[in-house]
Amino acid sequence: MDAFYASVELLRYPQLKGLPVVxxxxxxxxxxxxxxxxxxxxxxxxxxxLKDYVGRGVITTATYAARQFGVxxxxxxxxxxxxxxxxxxxPVDFAEYRRYSQAFKAIVRDIxxxxxxxxxxxxxxxxxxxxxxxxxxxxxxxxxxxxxxxDGTGLTCSVGVAxxxxxxxxxxxxxxxxxxxxVQPDDLxxxxxxxxCRKINGIGPKADAKLAALGIHTIGELAAAEPxxxxxxxxxxxxAWLHAAAHGRDDRPVVTESEPVSMSRETTFDRDLHAVxxxxxxxxxxxxxxxxxxxxxxxxxYAGKTIGIKLRYEDFKTATRDHTLPVPTADAVQIRRAxxxxxxxxxxxxxxxxxxxRVGSLVKLVDGLVPxxxxxxxxxxxxxxxxxxxxxxxx
DNA sequence: TCTGGGGTCCTAGGACCC
DNA sequence: TCTGGGGTCCTAGGACCC
Numbered sequence: 001m002d003a004f005y006a007s008v009e010l011l012r013y014p015q016l017k018g019l020p021v022v023x024x025x026x027x028x029x030x031x032x033x034x035x036x037x038x039x040x041x042x043x044x045x046x047x048x049x050l051k052d053y054v055g056r057g058v059i060t061t062a063t064y065a066a067r068q069f070g071v072x073x074x075x076x077x078x079x080x081x082x083x084x085x086x087x088x089x090x091p092v093d094f095a096e097y098r099r100y101s102q103a104f105k106a107i108v109r110d111i112x113x114x115x116x117x118x119x120x121x122x123x124x125x126x127x128x129x130x131x132x133x134x135x136x137x138x139x140x141x142x143x144x145x146x147x148x149x150x151d152g153t154g155l156t157c158s159v160g161v162a163x164x165x166x167x168x169x170x171x172x173x174x175x176x177x178x179x180x181x182x183v184q185p186d187d188l189x190x191x192x193x194x195x196x197c198r199k200i201n202g203i204g205p206k207a208d209a210k211l212a213a214l215g216i217h218t219i220g221e222l223a224a225a226e227p228x229x230x231x232x233x234x235x236x237x238x239x240a241w242l243h244a245a246a247h248g249r250d251d252r253p254v255v256t257e258s259e260p261v262s263m264s265r266e267t268t269f270d271r272d273l274h275a276v277x278x279x280x281x282x283x284x285x286x287x288x289x290x291x292x293x294x295x296x297x298x299x300x301x302y303a304g305k306t307i308g309i310k311l312r313y314e315d316f317k318t319a320t321r322d323h324t325l326p327v328p329t330a331d332a333v334q335i336r337r338a339x340x341x342x343x344x345x346x347x348x349x350x351x352x353x354x355x356x357x358r359v360g361s362l363v364k365l366v367d368g369l370v371p372x373x374x375x376x377x378x379x380x381x382x383x384x385x386x387x388x389x390x391x392x393x394x395x
Numbered sequence: 396t397c398t399g400g401g402g403t404c405c406t407a408g409g410a411c412c413c
Numbered sequence: 414t415c416t417g418g419g420g421t422c423c424t425a426g427g428a429c430c431c
Contacts, residue, residue: 004431024399058399060431073431076397092399119402119431204429237405266400306423316398320425356400 001104002156002177004121005061008100009090011154015044020066020087022050024059024077044088051085053077056268060092064177097121100153107152108145116254124165126254142180166250167192169201188248193220200245210234222246259364260302264310265292266356272314275348282355286343287336289357294332297359303328303370304359307338311346312354321345328363328370335359 001007005023010016059080062071069084080087101120109115114126127141138161149157156178160171167183170192174181183191197219198208214233216222222230223246231239244250267289273282297303307329308322321342329335339357363370 054396056396056399058397060399074398078396079398081396094400122431202429206428235406261403262401264401268399308424318426322424324423354399 001121002158003061003063004100004155005092005097006063006066007155008097009093010063012096013047013090016047016063016088018065019044019063020069020071020084021063022059022066022071022080022084022087022089023061023092024080025053025055025057025089025091047088047090049085050077050081050087050089053081053089055270062087100155104149104153104155104157107148111145111148112141114254114256116256117258124168124254127161139180139182142182146178146180164248164250165252165254166201166245167248170195170199173199185248189220192248193218193223193246195219197222202241202245207234207238219246260300260362262304262306262358262360262362263293263296263300263302264308264356264358265289265296266310266354268312268354269352272351272353274351282352285355286339286357287332289355290336290339291332293357293359294330294335297330297362301365301368302362303330303365304362305329306358306360307335307342308358308360309339309342309346310354310356310358311352313350314353315350316353319346322358322360324361328361330359330365 006021009021009023055077057077059071059073059075059077061073066084066087069087071080071084071087097120105115105117105123108123108125112125112127112130114129116124118124125145127138130141142159142161146157146159149155158172158176158179160168160174160181160183162168162171162183163185167188171181171183174191196208196217197203197211200219203211210233211217211222216225222242225243225246227240227243230242233239234242267285269285275282305325305328306322307325308320311319313319323338323342325334325338335357365371
C-alpha cells in the first residue's frame with residue numbers, strides 16, 4: 001500500500017490532499033487525537049504543524065508531498081521538523097489503519113486466494129495457479145488487484161510481479177505510487193544489478209556497511225563476488241544467501257498461515273525515568289504493560305511461558321531479561337510477578353527511556369485452556385529406553 | 396531536543412540429558 | 414588423567430522488517 005497510514009488519514013481529511021503531512025509522534029500526539037476529531041470540520045490552516053510539536057517520537061509515514069522535503073519513515077520528529085516545519089502532523093490511529101488493512105486484504109483474497117501477510121500494509125500473492133496469472137497475465141492481474149483495492153477502499157497500492165518473493169518485493173518499489181512493475185528472469189542484469197545492495201530485503205544498515213567496506217555497493221558487484229569469498233566474510237549461511245539473492249534466486253514459498261511466536265507491549269516515556277526516584281510511576285507503567293499484554297493474549301486466545309522484559313536506557317542501549325515458567329499463562333498477575341523477577345536481574349543504575357513486557361513461546365488456547373502437551377522429552381526418552389532394552393550396555 | 400512499537404529469526408554459550 | 418557425541422532448552426543480544 002502506498003504511504004498507507006498517511007493515505008488513510010487523507011481519506012478522513014481530504015482537504016489535506018497534496019500537502020505535506022506526516023503521521024507519528026508518541027505520548028503528546030495522543031492528546032491531540034481528541035482535537036483531531038474536531039479538526040475534520042476546520043480549515044487546513046487549523047491543523048497541528050510539525051514545527052509546533054514538542055516531544056519524542058519518529059515519523060511512521062509521510063505523504064509523497066512531505067517526502068519531497070526529505071522527510072521519511074523512522075526519522076526523528078525533531079529532525080523532520082527542521083526539514084519541513086510546515087508539514088501537518090497527525091497522530092497515529094492504529095485501529096483505523098487495521099480496519100483498512102483487513103478491508104484491502106479481504107478484497108485481494110477474493111481475486112487471489114494465496115496471500116501471505118507481511119504486516120498491515122503489505123502482502124505477497126501467489127499468482128502461479130491463477131488462470132492467466134503468468135507472464136503478460138501478471139500485469140493484467142496486478143491491474144485488476146489495484147482497481148479492486150481502489151474501488152473498495154479509495155487507496156492505491158504498488159505491485160511487483162516477478163518469479164519469486166525477493167524480486168517481486170524489489171519490483172514493487174520501482175513504480176511507486178500506484179505502479180506496476182513486471183520483472184522477468186532476463187531483466188535481472190538491467191533492472192536489478194544496478195541497484196544498491198540495500199534494496200535487497202534482508203540487507204539492512206549493518207550488512208550494507210560491511211559490504212561497502214569490502215568495496216561492494218551494487219547488487220551486480222555482489223553477484224560478481226566469489227561465493228567462497230562471501231562465505232569467508234559473512235559465514236556459511238549468510239554468505240550463500242547473499243550470493244543467491246544477488247543472482248535473483250529465492251525459493252521461499254508464499255506462506256498463507258502462521259502462528260504468532262510472541263506478543264509484547266512497550267512504551268517510551270515522555271522523559272527518562274529513574275528506577276529509584278520514579279519508582280511509583282515506573283511501577284504503574286510496568287503493571288499496565290503486563291495487563292495490556294495479558295489482555296492481548298486473552299483476546300486472541302494465546303498463552304505463553306517465556307515472560308520477558310525490555311529496558312532501553314538513556315544512552316539508547318537495550319537490555320532484555322526473560323524467565324520461562326513451567327506452564328504457559330495469559331494472566332496479568334502471573335506475568336507481572338515473573339516480569340518483576342526479571343527486572344530484579346537487570347541493571348538499573350542508568351535512567352530508563354523505555355520499558356517493555358513480552359510473552360513468548362506461545363501456545364494456542366483450546367476452550368480458553370492451555371492444551372495438555374507431552375513434554376518434548378517424552379518421545380526421544382522412550383525411544384532411548386526401548387533401544388537400551390534391546391541393545392543392553394551398548395547404549 | 397536525536398532515535399516508536401510490534402514483530403521474526405539467528406547466533407552463541409551453558410545447562411542438562413542420554 | 415585429560416576426558417565423546419549427540420540432542421534440546423534456556424537466556425541475552427542483535428539484525429532486520431513493516
